Amino acid sequence: MSPTIHLAQQPEADALLSRSPLAALVGMLLDQQVPMEWAFSGPYTIASRMGRDDLDAGEIAAYDPDAFAELLKEKPAVHRYPGSMAKRVQTLCQYLVDTYDGEPTAIWRDVPDGAELLARLKALPGFGEQKARIFLALLGKQFDVRPAGWREAAGAYGEEGSYRSAADITGPESLAKVRAHKQEMKRAARAKQSP
Structure with missing residues (x-):
């Protein structure tokens, strides 16, 4: 059974994230320097522009790079830095094609423990520690x-019960709590920097 994801705050985009592990990974990859909803709606926009109702790692990997960049640049752009x-x-x-036969769930299927899963996720291109x-x-x-x-x-x-990140967002109320937490973290960081 698929979860009900609310990261894009758009029904069609959230439905794709809920049923497609690749869409969730791509959304997470895009989640930097743009609002979270923009990032997580990106996979749906990409799939739509490719004329698909899902994403396929092999198809994306094989896509002409210039044409793929144009898909992301088309207005409205998928990201602030679409290229x-x-x-x-x-x-x-x-990487998913080469390492996991294009199947994202292979990253976590039969993983022995959380430490190994973290190591596999950190090995993904574009995924740092955080x-x-x-x-x-x-x-x-x-x-x-x-x-x-x-x-x-x-x-x-x-x-459990934290509101720190995309992992904790299940709807508008939890989104507001995560935003408030992030604002507090920014304020604390600024306060540390000021003399």
Whole structure:
């Protein structure tokens, strides 16, 4: 059974995220320097512009790079930096093809524990430590992917009842709580920097 995801805050885009692990990975990849809803609606926009109702890692990896960049640049753009993000999406998809036969669920299927899952996520192109931990928490909290030690591997993002990241968003109310937490973190960071 697929989860009901509310990260894009758009029914069609959220439906794709709910049924497509690749869409969720691509949304997470795009989630930087743009509002979260914009990032997570990106996979739906890409699929629509490709004339598909889902994403396929092999098809994206094999797509002409210039044409794929144009798909992301078309108005409204998929990201603030559509050209560089097009390259990142294709690089991620090529990695999935080369490493997991294009099947994103192979990343977490039969994984022995949370530490190994975190290592596999960190190995994904475009996924650093923080993005990998957030996605691990998203898998555990909303996709029911819960190998032993997943919360510990996700760090603070895995805490039950927290509102730190995309992993905790289940609707408009939790989105507001996550936004408030992020604003508080920014204020605290600014306060540390000022003399």
